[in-house]
Amino acid sequence: MKVIVIGATGTIGGAVARALEARHDVVRASRNTSPRVDMDDPASIGALLAGTGPVDAVVCCAASGGLSPLDTPSDEDYWRGLQGKLIGQVTLVRGALAHVRDGGSVTITSGRFAAPIPGSSLGHLVNAGLEAFVxxxxxxxxxxxxxxxxxxxxxxxxxxxxxxxxxxxxPAADVARVYVQAVEGGARGRTLAV
Amino acid sequence: MKVIVIGATGTIGGAVARALEARHDVVRASRNTSPRVDMDDPASIGALLAGTGPVDAVVCCAASGGLSPLDTPSDEDYWRGLQGKLIGQVTLVRGALAHVRDGGSVTITSGRFAAPIPGSSLGHLVNAGLEAFVxxxxxxxxxxxxxxxxxxxxxxxxxxxxxxxxxxxxPAADVARVYVQAVEGGARGRTLAV
Structure with a gap:
């Protein structure tokens, strides 16, 4: 299979790319690679998909987000984590509709907190929103x-x-195995926790 | 108590305003009232809160959103439901921090689908995101x-x-009773289904 791994220079994405390369043709993409993609920039997502041509799978591991206290004075600062992780990943799914081959797959990344902590409101919103979206x-x-x-x-x-x-x-290698299962297995519409 | 009801010209908001008026001083707000508020317009939310002065509760029932097919060609059209219902209501909560009296309350509106239906992906994202946020x-x-x-x-x-x-x-009157419970009761961080 030909698989795009976005966030391939990160801890999880690197492990996912290595695990998939054992059996598949992997295109590593990130803000620091060629092809380049920035999940904060919807145009770069479209350009990556168009430039890579048809693929069997897209995996996005580029989904970081810091804490965002509820009383952050600036709206722009409060919402900073929304663009890449939520808007970007949904944009990737929508864009992939035209670029993933029949029977292929798209796998995105949510995340989780053991319990609410101060500053986690936007993170909870993004993770739960993505999982419900999927x-x-x-x-x-x-x-x-x-x-x-x-x-x-x-x-x-x-x-x-x-x-x-x-x-x-x-360990990142154990997390990566779950992404590989999402690519090679039969799951649909699920959130796979690890 | 002094309570702002946003969306007071709608089916649910009207019923909530009537139910609260039996015991409280209600400020009805919507796109068509004075004071006016448009949940799509963050500046109007800030102006409503500043203009009304200190209140004991804010209730938002203005949270509609149509279906948004995943393959909607335009990004702008796909995301149309995000601004008012999700961004607007979180902006309201953040703005209320400075305007709601000690021990008061803020109540927002999510929603639910019996099951995923075509066009419901953004609605699921918004509802689940808001509930996790709360x-x-x-x-x-x-x-x-x-x-x-x-x-x-x-x-x-x-x-x-x-x-x-x-x-x-x-019946809207039964739905309204749950909003009244959120205002007059002791619930914190909960999503009250009805």
């Missing part, structure tokens, strides 16, 4: 194309990078 | 202010207006 949009996907989300919790390598206790994290 | 943002509300959502299903009067079988609908 469940509903899956029935509108044409030509047998499957749509799913992966919801990663803390990743071990990220905790180590942040100087935090890695005990509660999942 | 659950997380509730812990950041200052001075004891409570935040909740009401999730109405089909309303009997709306089904009648559309020429549909009203048997599956809830």
């Amino acid at each position: 469940g509903a949009a899956a029935i509108e996907m044409p030509r047998g194309i499957r749509l799913n989300a992966v919801s990663p919790g803390w990743v071990r390598e990220t905790l180590l990078d942040l100087g935090m206790d890695p005990a509660g994290g999942t | 659950g997380a943002a509730a812990i950041e509300m200052p001075r004891g202010i409570r935040l909740n959502a009401v999730s109405p299903g089909w309303v009997r009067e709306t089904l009648l207006d559309l020429g549909m079988d009203p048997a599956g609908g809830t």
